[in-house]
Amino acid sequence: MSALSGITVLELAEGVAGEYCGKLLAELGAQVIKLERPGCGSPTRRMGPFVDSVDAPESSGLFAFLNMGKHSVEYDLGAASPPASFSRLLEKADVVIDDHSAQWLTDWGLDEDAAAQSHPELVLCSITPFGLNPPEDRQFAEDLQVFHTSGLGYHTPSGADEGRPPLKGAGRFLPSYEAGMEAALCIIACLSDGSEPFQGRFIEVSKQSVMASRSDYVLAQMIAGDMDVSPSRHQFDLGGPAGIFPCQDGFVYLWMSAPAHWEALHQLIDDNSWMADFPDRWMELECTPERVATCRQHIGAWLKNQHKQEIEEAAQKLGLILVAVNNVGDLLASPQYQYRHYFAEMAHSKLGTTHYPTAPYTLSKTPTQAAVSPLLGQHTADLDILAGGTTS
Incomplete structure (x- = not known):
């Protein structure tokens, strides 16, 4: 019943x-x-x-x-x-x-x-x-x-x-x-x-x-006075390299905001020599537009040769927040959805x-x-x- x-x-x-x-x-x-x-x-x-x-x-x-x-x-x-x-x-x-x-x-x-x-x-x-x-x-x-x-x-x-x-x-x-x-x-x-x-x-x-x-901490910060109440669309801009990137077979979404994410990306990318020019905690303490642009450029160049499902699995095993942007066909073929x-x-x-x-x-x-x-x-x-x- x-x-x-x-x-x-x-x-x-x-x-x-x-x-x-x-x-x-x-x-x-x-x-x-x-x-x-x-x-x-x-x-x-x-x-x-x-x-x-x-x-x-x-x-x-x-x-x-x-x-x-x-x-x-x-x-x-x-x-x-x-x-x-x-x-x-x-x-x-x-x-x-x-x-x-x-x-x-x-x-x-x-x-x-x-x-x-x-x-x-x-x-x-x-x-x-x-x-x-x-x-x-x-x-x-x-x-x-x-x-x-x-x-x-x-x-x-x-x-x-x-x-x-x-x-x-x-x-x-x-x-x-x-x-x-x-x-x-x-x-x-x-x-x-x-x-x-x-x-x-x-x-x-x-x-x-x-x-x-559902507005999580953005609205709470405004109420608490920690964030200006403004119609600007830049209010939620944390200044990091997060975004949607193209792959061989679609797109993935990447989110990075902590040193652990940076270390996981270091392990994930084959040619990571460019990362040596970045301080360990740059996203928290020294996040400049120039560093964001350089980071996104290298990440994008690497991801365009990857398959979205494979890189999603590899990234998540390392603790990196990277997910495939799925279409309906992807959802139907999803092992998780099929299992459930x-x-x-x-x-x-x-x-x-x-x-x-x-x-x-x-x-x-x-x-x-x-x-x-x-x-x-x-x-x-x-x-x-x-x-x-x-x-x-």
């Missing part, structure tokens, strides 16, 4: 964060009922990448990933007020995941006070860019704005050209994925409360707050047979489960939760 077997989740969310939250709960055994607008479905159904690069119904790879193992029910989420059947749906649900505005929640009777009054045992989780009461200029923020207002923009990259547009950081929807995971953890914590009688919760997740909590059975080959009626990433963890007593995403409205007519009701 999976950890959340017997739990019913009503997913009203129409964005990446809420859908990823629902995916994580579905993998843990919850029955996730996804309500989608009739005819068009979730907006993520129209977001690529698409199978065969064709923007067509049921061809979105993003939707297929975010909605694995869910049930799709066509439902008019665009109505000014909820249909009559909505109350019956809430009575069947243990959890609701939402990502709409505070006004929408009020109109649908799902604001904190109304939900506590009408459904006191319901766990209702709201995921929005800046919380339910954001400043007017942040009501329609996307992940790019969330990322940079969280402080993580200082990581992209050190010494970036301030004359060019801001970078979005690692990953296409990093703030949404982080917020979705945070929301799932909060929901699980509430369901595991153990109190009798069980009391519902209203969880408000701000993507910005979640990302700010992270990718599962599954067949979808519209997308065909392909490998899907499964749960990023393995539980011994409550195993996770994986299934393909639903077609739009696939479960509208026959889902038990709607027995005796109507979807409009």
